[in-house]
Amino acid sequence: MKKIKCALIGSGNIGTDLIYKIKRSPVLEPVWMVGIDPTSEGLARAREMGLKTTAEGVDGLLPHVLDDDIQIAFDATSAYVHAENSRKLNELGVMMIDLTPAAIGPLCVPPVNLRQHADKLEMNVNMISCAGQATIPIVNAVSRIQSVEYAEIVASLASKSVGPGTRANLDEFTFTTSNAIKVVGGARRGKALAIINPAEPPMIMRNTIYCLTDDEPDHARITESILQMIGEVQKYVPGYKLVNGPIFDGNKVSVFLEVAGLGDYLPKYAGNLDIMTAAATRTAEMFAEEILAGKIQLKAVETA
Amino acid sequence: MMSQSNTSSSLKGRKVVLHDMCLRDGMHAKREQISVEQMVKVATALDDAGIPYVQVTHGAGLGGNSLQHGFALATNEEYISAVASKMKQAKVSVLLIPGLGTMKELQSAYDAGARSVHVATHCTEADTSPQHIAYARKLGMDTTGFLMMSHLNDAAGIAQQGKLMESYGAQTIYVTDSAGYMLPDDVKARVGALREVLKPETEIGFHGHHNLGMGIANSIAAIEAGASRIDGSVAGLGAGAGNTPLEVFAAVCERMGIVTGVDLFKLMDVAEDVIVPMMDHIVRVDRESLTLGYAGVYSTFLLHAKRAAERFGVPARDILVELGRQKMIGGQEDMIQDTAMTMAKARGLLQGAAA
Numbered sequence: 001m002k003k004i005k006c007a008l009i010g011s012g013n014i015g016t017d018l019i020y021k022i023k024r025s026p027v028l029e030p031v032w033m034v035g036i037d038p039t040s041e042g043l044a045r046a047r048e049m050g051l052k053t054t055a056e057g058v059d060g061l062l063p064h065v066l067d068d069d070i071q072i073a074f075d076a077t078s079a080y081v082h083a084e085n086s087r088k089l090n091e092l093g094v095m096m097i098d099l100t101p102a103a104i105g106p107l108c109v110p111p112v113n114l115r116q117h118a119d120k121l122e123m124n125v126n127m128i129s130c131a132g133q134a135t136i137p138i139v140n141a142v143s144r145i146q147s148v149e150y151a152e153i154v155a156s157l158a159s160k161s162v163g164p165g166t167r168a169n170l171d172e173f174t175f176t177t178s179n180a181i182k183v184v185g186g187a188r189r190g191k192a193l194a195i196i197n198p199a200e201p202p203m204i205m206r207n208t209i210y211c212l213t214d215d216e217p218d219h220a221r222i223t224e225s226i227l228q229m230i231g232e233v234q235k236y237v238p239g240y241k242l243v244n245g246p247i248f249d250g251n252k253v254s255v256f257l258e259v260a261g262l263g264d265y266l267p268k269y270a271g272n273l274d275i276m277t278a279a280a281t282r283t284a285e286m287f288a289e290e291i292l293a294g295k296i297q298l299k300a301v302e303t304a
Numbered sequence: 305m306m307s308q309s310n311t312s313s314s315l316k317g318r319k320v321v322l323h324d325m326c327l328r329d330g331m332h333a334k335r336e337q338i339s340v341e342q343m344v345k346v347a348t349a350l351d352d353a354g355i356p357y358v359q360v361t362h363g364a365g366l367g368g369n370s371l372q373h374g375f376a377l378a379t380n381e382e383y384i385s386a387v388a389s390k391m392k393q394a395k396v397s398v399l400l401i402p403g404l405g406t407m408k409e410l411q412s413a414y415d416a417g418a419r420s421v422h423v424a425t426h427c428t429e430a431d432t433s434p435q436h437i438a439y440a441r442k443l444g445m446d447t448t449g450f451l452m453m454s455h456l457n458d459a460a461g462i463a464q465q466g467k468l469m470e471s472y473g474a475q476t477i478y479v480t481d482s483a484g485y486m487l488p489d490d491v492k493a494r495v496g497a498l499r500e501v502l503k504p505e506t507e508i509g510f511h512g513h514h515n516l517g518m519g520i521a522n523s524i525a526a527i528e529a530g531a532s533r534i535d536g537s538v539a540g541l542g543a544g545a546g547n548t549p550l551e552v553f554a555a556v557c558e559r560m561g562i563v564t565g566v567d568l569f570k571l572m573d574v575a576e577d578v579i580v581p582m583m584d585h586i587v588r589v590d591r592e593s594l595t596l597g598y599a600g601v602y603s604t605f606l607l608h609a610k611r612a613a614e615r616f617g618v619p620a621r622d623i624l625v626e627l628g629r630q631k632m633i634g635g636q637e638d639m640i641q642d643t644a645m646t647m648a649k650a651r652g653l654l655q656g657a658a659a
Contacts, residue, residue, distance in 0.1 A: 152371045154638045159429060167431045171406045193372055194403040198428040198456075199631035208638035210371040244645040252371065256642040 003029040004288035005069050007061055007094070008051075009085055010076035011035035011042025013163050013266060014099055017273055018074055019049055020264035021281040027288040028281065031068055034061050058085045065092045071291065071298055072284050075100060078165050079172060086124050090301035095287060096124040097280045101169070101176040103128070109136045109184050110282045111232035118286045121296050125283060128180045129173050130272035131155035131192055131207065133279045134240070138209040138255050139185030141229035145221050150212040151187035153177070156195045158202035161270035170194065187211065205259040205271035206243075213251045222246060222253060230257075236282040237275050239268065314528070316561030321533045323357040323509070324350050324550055326579060327387070328399055329542035331363035332604045333587050336376040340386045342582060347387040349578055350538065351394040353570035355550075357420055357446075358394045359535075360387050363543070363604065364635075365399030365424070366409040372637050373404075380409070381416040388417025395419045395446065402432045404635065407439045420446035422478065423469075426633050427457040430465040437472040448509065448533075449474035452634050455485045455600055459497035466498045476507040476533055481522065482604075482634055484515025484544055484597040488525035495529035509533035512548040514540055515597025517589055519548030520556055527562065538571060539579035544603030545593035551575045595621045599628035608637050612644035617653045 006028050008015045015033065022030040033046035038055035046053050052068075054060030064070070073089050074097045075082050082102035089096060098105060105124030108117055109132065117125050127133065135153035142148055166173055174192055181190025197203050223246050233240045239260030246255050259271030266273050290296040327343050347358050360383050362368030362376045369375050376383075380398070388396045397420035398413045399405075410421065421440045423433050433449065440447040449469025454462055466477035479494045491510060498508050510526035512519040512535070523534045536553050540546030551571040557564050580586075589597075592610065596603050601624050609627070613620035623644050632639050648654035 150371075154372055154636075156636055156639070164431070167429075168434055170402045170432050171408075171435060174403070174406055191370055193370065193635065195633065195635040196403065196426065196429050196432060197631070197633050197636070198426065199633075203630070206639065206642075208372075208642065212371070244642050247641075247645070254638075254641070256638070256645070 001026065002292060003027055004071050004291055005029050005031045006284065007032040007034060007070045007073040008076070009034040009058060009061070009073060011037070011040045011046065012076065012165070013273055014076035014277060015074070016042045016045055017265040017277045018076065018280065019046060019051065021277050023049070025281060025285055027285050027292060028072070031070060032061055032064065034058060058088055062088060062092065065089070065094060070094055072097065072287065074280055074284070079169070090123050093298050093300040095298050097284050098124060098126040099276060099280055101129060101172040102126065103176055107180045107184050108283055109133060109140070110236065110279050111137050111229060112140045112184055114283055114286050118290055118296070123298070123301055127276060127280050127283070128184070129177045130157070130205070130276045131173070131194060132177045132180045133275045134205065134207045134257065134259050134272070135209045136180055136185045137229045137233050138226060138257070139181055139187055139211060141225040142211040142213065142222055142253055143186030145218060145225050147214045148187040148211045149214050150189045151181050151185055152191045152193070152210045153181065154193045154195065154208040155272070156197055156203065156206040157272050158205065158269045159196050159198035160202050161205070161266055161272055162196050202267070202269040204269045207257045207259065209255045209257070211253045213253065215251070217248055217251060217253050219248055226255060236278045238262070239271055239274070317563065318527060319532065319563045320527060320557065321356055322550060322554065322564050322566060323359065323397065323533060323535045324355045325359050325535050325537040325547050326541045327383070328359035328361050328363060328365070329547050330537055331376065332543035332607070333541055333546065334582070334584060335607060336363055336374040338377065338582070340378050340382055343383050344386050344390055346574070346578055347394070348390050349574045351391050353574055354566040355394055355571070356565070357397050358387065358391070359397045359399060359422070360384050361398045364404060365401050366405030366413055368404065381412055384413055384416040384418050397421060397446070399424060400436055401425070401635065402436050407436060410436065410439060411443070414443045414445065418445070420448070422448045422450040423474070424450035424452050424480070427451040427454045427462060427465060430468040433469060434472040437469060437474050441473040447474050448476040448478055450478045450480050450511070452480045452482045453602065454479045454481055454494055455483060455490060456631070459493040462494045463497035463501045467501050470502055470506050474506070476509050477502060478509040478511050478533070478535070479526065480511040481513055482602050483600045484513030484518070484603055485600040486522055487518060488521050491522045491525045492529040495526045495531050499530035507532050509535065511535035513542065513597070513603045514545040514548060515589060515593050515603065520553050523548050523553055524556065524560070539575035540587050541579050541583065542587065542603070544596045544606050545589040546587040549575070592620050592624065595624045599625050601628045602632070602634045604634065605637065605640055608640040612641050616644045616648040618644050618647045618651065623647065
């Protein structure tokens with residue numbers, strides 16, 4: 001079966017883990033990896049795994065986009081360079097999956113709103129943050145039953161799984177995730193907290209979701225909705241697991257989750273890495289399926 | 305006749321800056337329920353007693369108002385501006401933990417009158433603070449890098465983390481014994497290692513908790529090793545068994561000839577007449593707060609664990625020991641209820657989840 005050819009921009013933890021996820025996809029094929037450091041471990045590994053590589057940034061990829069029929073690019077660089085990367089590739093008709101906190105395109109959490117983005121033929125979709133991917137499905141599972149006045153999420157990450165980009169820009173992580181709790185999760189107000197824990201052996205990613213409903217929560221319907229949503233996420237992140245809850249205190253609904261990764265590039269504790277790359281891959285697959293079925297055709301974006 | 309014996313004459317004449325935590329760490333002991341009026345009353349009394357720095361925020365600092373950490377009676381800005389406008393000499397400081405508080409909140413705390421900040425990270429995660437430390441310096445604030453749970457990193461590691469914070473712009477580096485677990489030798493080793501690597505003009509501070517009754521001894525050990533700033537709280541109003549009781553510490557300093565510049569008798573009066581009557585429970589070393597110090601658990605977990613114990617029928621001490629075993633750190637208050645629920649299930653006290 002024909003596959004849609006992909007480029008990966010950024011040769012760090014996320015980019016490297018994406019190679020494994022995309023190679024496993026029935027509809028995607030990783031062809032290029034883009035870095036900026038010719039000696040980086042990520043580029044070396046990509047070459048070993050059969051990808052073409054450039055250390056010249058996105059400009060090193062551009063001359064090959066049309067010849068190699070690249071249609072989807074994953075950007076795992078930083079918010080600062082994403083906008084330029086996106087503009088250059090969109091002009092060539094390449095659709096962007098943005099894994100940085102740049103969020104210039106609409107925010108995507110696959111089980112909540114991926115379908116809408118594919119129908120609209122968006123040329124840039126943003127994957128928010130690892131904490132967003134892990135928690136927003138649950139906020140949405142509550143808000144689709146009854147209105148949520150406020151939702152708060154707490155993500156605990158193993159120190160070894162948090163790269164230098166996230167560390168140096170924690171505020172962006174906080175703002176992007178808090179905003180997505182509202183926009184995608186459906187809560188009227190949102191707040192995100194991140195904790196980086198250095199315990200050895202490393203702790204598996206943990207997430208706690210609190211929702212305050214306007215009216216007394218319907219325990220049975222909310223519980224059912226949450227369990228159904230967890231099943232949806234488990235389709236692409238098998239290690240997504242309910243540990244405790246939902247538990248109800250007045251109008252507060254609390255859910256305690258654990259996210260184990262597949263252990264592709266980083267070990268299983270780095271569920272935060274996996275849920276990001278798995279969600280990005282799932283998003284790309286949806287677009288790829290539509291392209292392959294002839295339902296949508298990506299178009300070059302004209303820029304003024 | 306009683307003579308003022310100076311057994312540690314080596315510290316005679318050393319200047320130490322005291323930083324009161326009643327209105328920040330003390331918020332934990334009050335479940336964040338200190339009113340604006342109470343804050344003003346406490347802060348003006350401390351100001352009058354000559355305390356140079358008074359920390360004023362939600363117990364978890366800027367951005368702390370949350371389901372995770374509880375909601376205070378007023379916003380941080382309301383507390384800060386009410387207090388700052390009444391200070392004659394004291395500076396108002398705030399706590400900022402990256403991942404919870406943001407630079408936006410630091411700016412608004414500054415606008416409300418805060419002029420000093422503890423930028424706090426776990427003792428191995430200093431590299432989550434560069435933006436916030438740099439921003440505080442840009443605002444012209446007295447800027448501290450605050451290494452929480454310092455017992456979980458060795459002296460060389462603390463020195464390296466402190467050096468990072470200094471490189472971001474921090475003017476003072478704190479060894480922070482959040483669990484009240486450290487003993488004087490532990491404090492000396494860490495402060496000493498910092499003193500060796502930091503620039504001479506960079507100050508060192510110590511923030512103690514009294515869970516093993518070592519707050520004062522540890523603070524003196526820190527000064528011996530080169531610290532010049534000490535956090536404490538009058539009457540010990542703080543998380544766990546409280547902070548180093550500041551009036552007691554001031555008395556010890558006076559005996560040793562350490563210069564703090566505060567009025568000891570006025571400080572004693574604030575403790576007895578203002579702070580103790582405010583306490584919901586007498587802040588002291590009891591079974592649970594001793595467990596914190598013994599097991600190396602974040603002091604703020606105390607009241608959360610007691611609440612979880614009541615609800616799920618698992619003793620607070622068992623929950624705290626388990627949290628220590630799992631190496632939970634500051635900020636992971638959600639894991640207290642989670643751990644209590646998991647333990648309650650294992651003991652047949654709670655039904656398992658449906659999934």
